[in-house]
Amino acid sequence: MVWLIDLVLLLAGLVIWTRASNEGDEAWSLFLRCIAFLDLAFITFGNGQLLIEIPVLALALTLPSAASLERRRP
Secondary structure (H helix, E strand, O other): OHHHHHHHHHHHHHHHHHHHHOOOOHHHHHHHHHHHHHHHHHHHHOOOOHHHHHHHHHHHHHOOOHHHHHHHOO
Protein backbone atom coordinates (compact mmCIF):
# COMPACT_ATOMS: atom_id res chain seq x y z
CA MET A 1 0.00 0.00 0.00
CA VAL A 2 2.86 2.38 0.77
CA TRP A 3 4.31 1.82 -2.69
CA LEU A 4 1.00 2.71 -4.28
CA ILE A 5 0.81 6.00 -2.36
CA ASP A 6 4.40 6.79 -3.28
CA LEU A 7 3.65 6.03 -6.93
CA VAL A 8 0.64 8.36 -6.94
CA LEU A 9 2.70 11.11 -5.30
CA LEU A 10 5.52 10.54 -7.78
CA LEU A 11 3.09 10.86 -10.68
CA ALA A 12 1.69 14.07 -9.18
CA GLY A 13 5.23 15.45 -8.94
CA LEU A 14 5.87 14.56 -12.57
CA VAL A 15 2.61 16.23 -13.63
CA ILE A 16 3.68 19.40 -11.83
CA TRP A 17 7.13 19.21 -13.45
CA THR A 18 5.68 18.85 -16.97
CA ARG A 19 3.21 21.64 -16.24
CA ALA A 20 6.16 23.82 -15.24
CA SER A 21 7.88 22.98 -18.51
CA ASN A 22 4.85 24.23 -20.46
CA GLU A 23 4.61 27.57 -18.63
CA GLY A 24 5.64 30.74 -20.42
CA ASP A 25 6.54 32.67 -17.27
CA GLU A 26 10.00 31.77 -15.97
CA ALA A 27 9.32 32.70 -12.34
CA TRP A 28 6.13 30.65 -12.24
CA SER A 29 7.89 27.74 -13.90
CA LEU A 30 10.69 27.89 -11.33
CA PHE A 31 8.14 27.97 -8.49
CA LEU A 32 6.34 24.88 -9.82
CA ARG A 33 9.62 23.04 -10.33
CA CYS A 34 10.61 23.80 -6.73
CA ILE A 35 7.34 22.31 -5.53
CA ALA A 36 7.89 19.23 -7.69
CA PHE A 37 11.44 18.89 -6.39
CA LEU A 38 10.24 19.17 -2.79
CA ASP A 39 7.65 16.48 -3.51
CA LEU A 40 10.27 14.13 -4.85
CA ALA A 41 12.57 14.90 -1.89
CA PHE A 42 9.77 14.12 0.58
CA ILE A 43 9.05 10.85 -1.18
CA THR A 44 12.72 9.91 -1.15
CA PHE A 45 13.72 11.07 2.32
CA GLY A 46 10.44 11.74 4.14
CA ASN A 47 9.19 8.26 5.02
CA GLY A 48 5.60 8.87 5.95
CA GLN A 49 5.27 12.64 5.78
CA LEU A 50 1.93 12.30 4.01
CA LEU A 51 0.36 15.04 6.12
CA ILE A 52 2.80 17.45 4.48
CA GLU A 53 3.03 15.96 1.01
CA ILE A 54 -0.62 15.57 0.10
CA PRO A 55 -1.85 19.10 0.97
CA VAL A 56 1.12 20.74 -0.75
CA LEU A 57 0.59 18.67 -3.90
CA ALA A 58 -3.15 19.35 -3.89
CA LEU A 59 -2.42 23.05 -3.62
CA ALA A 60 0.17 22.88 -6.40
CA LEU A 61 -2.16 21.00 -8.73
CA THR A 62 -4.94 23.55 -8.22
CA LEU A 63 -2.75 26.60 -8.89
CA PRO A 64 -3.73 28.46 -12.05
CA SER A 65 -1.27 28.96 -14.86
CA ALA A 66 0.51 32.26 -15.28
CA ALA A 67 -1.29 32.82 -18.58
CA SER A 68 -4.70 32.55 -16.94
CA LEU A 69 -3.62 35.00 -14.24
CA GLU A 70 -2.57 37.49 -16.94
CA ARG A 71 -5.93 37.15 -18.73
CA ARG A 72 -7.78 38.07 -15.51
CA ARG A 73 -6.03 41.43 -15.25
CA PRO A 74 -8.14 44.37 -16.44
